[in-house]
Amino acid sequence: MKIAALFLVSLALLAQHVQDEDKKKRNPAIGNPQAIAEGEKMFNSGCAGCHGPGGQGGRGPNLAFGRVMWHTLTDEQTFQLIRDGVPNAGMPPSSMPEEKLWQLAAYVKSLREPAAEAPLQGNADLGKEIFWGKGRCQGCHSIRGSGGKLGPDLSNVGGTRPAGYIRMAIVEPGSQGSKGFEKASITLKAGKKLDGVIKNRNNYSLQLLDAKGDLHLLLVKDIAAMEIAKDSMMPALGKALSSEELDGLVAYLGKQTVRPVELGRN
Ligand code: HEC
Ligand code: HEC
Structure with a gap:
């Protein structure tokens, strides 16, 4: 019984391998x-004029991850669509x-594919060193329970973002939108000033998470002024990194996934 099961598993693996090679x-x-x-x-x-x-996105639809895809195309369908258009x-x-x-289809695919499933060139070990070291990323971000909030x-x-998105988020913080992480400056009627990120806001109260990680519960009636910044809380640290270091960070973050990549393939 056990042997039969093992045999089936290896057959399935073999079939998968042949399929991948075929592709x-x-x-x-x-x-x-x-x-x-x-x-x-x-x-x-040739395409950015319409697709941005x-x-x-522009005159033509957004092809990059970041919005919900109503239908995703297979590699062959993408190829055919680019060849035939939708007159x-x-x-x-x-x-x-x-x-x-095919090169165009490969690029379009890379815009939507989670980084964990894409081949990345950077040195993930270097990226890891920067994330937990001189990049100071861990001051605000956590991975598997360690780091800031x-x-x-x-x-x-x-597992959820394509490599291009991760790179843009590092080089131009806030370019992907800061929903859920709006940076605010609040002055209380009592005179105190607080800076941080707004959490759980309703008509009567809000919570402000400051850079030290302290959460302040504030009542709206106690607030004299509140300014919500257009820019991101995240500093443009990417600008101080070499392209090798940036590639490394993208490769390291691209590997961060909470499920085995194999199960996520389709
Ligand atoms: C003149 C404007 C225009 C140009 C140029 C253009 N597209 Fe499009 N593209 C569109 C429009 C409009 C649609 C939406 C078609 C529909 O509604 O089905 C589209 C759809 C697509 C889709 C399907 C999106 C989806 O998920 O359904 C892909 C992929 C695509 N274009 C790739 C490309 C590529 C690659 C090029 C360059 C070779 C290109 N397009 C050039 C206007 C354009
Ligand atoms: C001072 C706090 C802070 C520091 C330091 C910081 N970030 Fe961020 N980061 C944020 C905030 C806040 C966001 C949410 C989006 C926004 O407002 O830009 C964010 C968003 C991101 C995202 C996008 C996540 C997503 O799923 O949308 C990535 C990737 C990222 N940061 C990587 C980094 C890396 C790499 C470093 C170190 C080089 C770093 N961050 C340093 C605060 C910070």
């Missing part, structure tokens, strides 16, 4: 960092050679 042969651009970079260049010149820089909806067909179309928990950031 690679058919569209070698998918998941290949160089092909993705080529696709990005073509996208910027980085696929963030009656305003997306023109493309007469590029197959190889180029001012910023979002990053334990599953690789």
Whole structure:
């Protein structure tokens, strides 16, 4: 019985392996960092006019992760859609050679794929060192229970965010929206001034989490003035990092996932 079960498992693994190999042969651009970079260049010149820089949306729909996808396309469907366009909806067909179309499809896929499932070039060990060391990221972010609470928990950031999103969040804090982490300056009627991130706000009260991690429960009737900043609480630390260090951070964060990646594949 046990042997039969083992045999079945290894058969399934073998089938999966053959399938993966098969896929690679058919569209070698998918998941290949160089092909993705080529696709990005073509996208910027031929597609960004409608889909926005980085696929963030414009005249054409947003192609990047960050909004809910109503339907996701398979690699083949993405390829076909780019080739054939959607003429009656305003997306023109493309007469590029197959190889180029696959590079575009690989780039479009990389915009939506969780970082944990994407091939990342950076040195994750270097990134780990920076995260817990000179980057001071751990002052505001926690991973699996260690670290600060001012910023979002990053334990599953690789399982829920594409690599491009993680990179943008580091280089241009707040560019992805600060929902749930609005930075505020509050002056109390008693004269005291407090800075921090607003949590659990309602008509009568709110909680302000300050940089030290202390949570202040404030009653709206005690507040004299409240200023909500447009910029992010997160400093633009990414600007002080070399590109190697930045790639490393993206690779390290991209690996942060709370479930085994294999189970998440489809
Ligand atoms: C003239 C504007 C325009 C240009 C140029 C354009 N698109 Fe589109 N694209 C659209 C519109 C509009 C849609 C939505 C079609 C629909 O409603 O089904 C779309 C849809 C898509 C979709 C499907 C989105 C989804 O998830 O359903 C992909 C992928 C896509 N475009 C990729 C590209 C790529 C790659 C290029 C460059 C080769 C490109 N587009 C050039 C306008 C454009
Ligand atoms: C002073 C606090 C603070 C520090 C230090 C900080 N962050 Fe942030 N971070 C935030 C806040 C707050 C957000 C929420 C979004 C926003 O407001 O930009 C955020 C968002 C993020 C996100 C996006 C998470 C998501 O799922 O949307 C990533 C990734 C990130 N930070 C990485 C880093 C890295 C890497 C460092 C170190 C180089 C760092 N942060 C340092 C406060 C901080």
